Amino acid sequence: MGSVLITGASSGIGETFAREYASRGADLILVARSEEKLDAISGDLSRRHGVRVTTLQADLSLPESAENLVARCREGSLSIGTLVNNAGFGLNAPFGPESIDELESMLILHNLTLMKLTALLLPDMQKRNRGGILNVSSITAFQGVPFNAVYAATKAFILSFSEALREELRGSGINVCAVCPGLTRTAIFDIAGIDPDKTLLPIGAPEPVVKSAIRALEKNRPFVVPGLYNKIMIHGGRLLPRSVMVRLGMLLARNDKPEKPRSHPSETAGTA
Numbered sequence: 353m354g355s356v357l358i359t360g361a362s363s364g365i366g367e368t369f370a371r372e373y374a375s376r377g378a379d380l381i382l383v384a385r386s387e388e389k390l391d392a393i394s395g396d397l398s399r400r401h402g403v404r405v406t407t408l409q410a411d412l413s414l415p416e417s418a419e420n421l422v423a424r425c426r427e428g429s430l431s432i433g434t435l436v437n438n439a440g441f442g443l444n445a446p447f448g449p450e451s452i453d454e455l456e457s458m459l460i461l462h463n464l465t466l467m468k469l470t471a472l473l474l475p476d477m478q479k480r481n482r483g484g485i486l487n488v489s490s491i492t493a494f495q496g497v498p499f500n501a502v503y504a505a506t507k508a509f510i511l512s513f514s515e516a517l518r519e520e521l522r523g524s525g526i527n528v529c530a531v532c533p534g535l536t537r538t539a540i541f542d543i544a545g546i547d548p549d550k551t552l553l554p555i556g557a558p559e560p561v562v563k564s565a566i567r568a569l570e571k572n573r574p575f576v577v578p579g580l581y582n583k584i585m586i587h588g589g590r591l592l593p594r595s596v597m598v599r600l601g602m603l604l605a606r607n608d609k610p611e612k613p614r615s616h617p618s619e620t621a622g623t624a
């Protein structure tokens with residue numbers, strides 16, 4: 353069956369994926385930069401559920417990180433049945449030259465590494481005629497979001513890429529799905545500089561997001577927007593002109609005037 357590899361498993365939605373898959377008896381490969389957090393989660397899950405958990409410390413915002421990670425999995429003879437591309441961070445700031453480094457890391461982490469991990473792990477899934485690829489996008493994938501312009505664009509890439517790949521793999525036994533959560537209470541807001549309680553959107557817990565994502569992957573849905581309010585907003589919003597949705601995106605996503613970007617998320621502590 354193969355293990356479930358989860359990127360960004362040290363907190364928030366990724367940790368919740370780890371807990372949910374472990375409770376279903378799946379062996380796990382957990383990836384993030386925070387080794388201690390991964391080890392604590394690994395110990396807890398193997399004790400509680402008797403599953404085998406491998407932790408791999410990696411900074412996936414580096415260009416060759418996907419190749420290195422897959423090589424380490426092969427060295428450890430780890431086979432991957434399901435890939436959960438979840439690692440990510442937000443940046444709520446005016447677009448400009450100050451944030452180029454941070455945005456480059458974001459593009460690599462959200463898009464380049466996600467694409468490469470998918471490409472490198474796909475052939476083994478194809479040999480087994482079985483597998484799952486679950487990509488964490490966002491409700492920001494459906495329209496541009498001012499002050500989060502690059503973040504929203506990376507999430508649109510993830511949605512578009514996932515939809516196309518799913519169709520390409522139809523009938524192969526490999527399911528592909530993008531999960532597009534709305535505001536979800538995790539560490540992402542501290543890192544992105546957003547107070548989620550000041551936005552006009554409701555904020556949910558990670559558990560229902562993860563359950564609905566796994567259900568959608570099992571049914572091979574192209575994408576899922578967890579939560580009734582988010583579903584109404586996104587599906588209803590498709591009837592509006594895109595320019596109107598972008599303006600609404602600004603009203604909804606922005607709370608305080610964004611601050612200037614910090615240097616890199618790893619130096620502070622990881623937006624819908």
Ligand SMILES: NC(=O)c1ccc[n+]([C@@H]2O[C@H](COP(=O)([O-])OP(=O)(O)OC[C@H]3O[C@@H](n4cnc5c(N)ncnc54)[C@H](OP(=O)(O)O)[C@@H]3O)[C@@H](O)[C@H]2O)c1
Nearest residue numbers: 360362363364365385386412440535536538539540622624
């Ligand atoms: N929370 C929301 O409202 C929301 C809504 C829509 C979509 N999302 C998406 O959900 C995903 C998970 O975010 P979250 O809300 O759970 O935030 P989180 O609690 O901050 O978790 C982010 C995870 O990504 C990992 N990560 C960040 N940079 C990394 C890097 N360079 N290399 C490897 N791992 C890295 C972090 O681990 P380390 O710091 O240990 O590396 C952490 O495990 C993201 O893709 C985010 O865009 C979140």
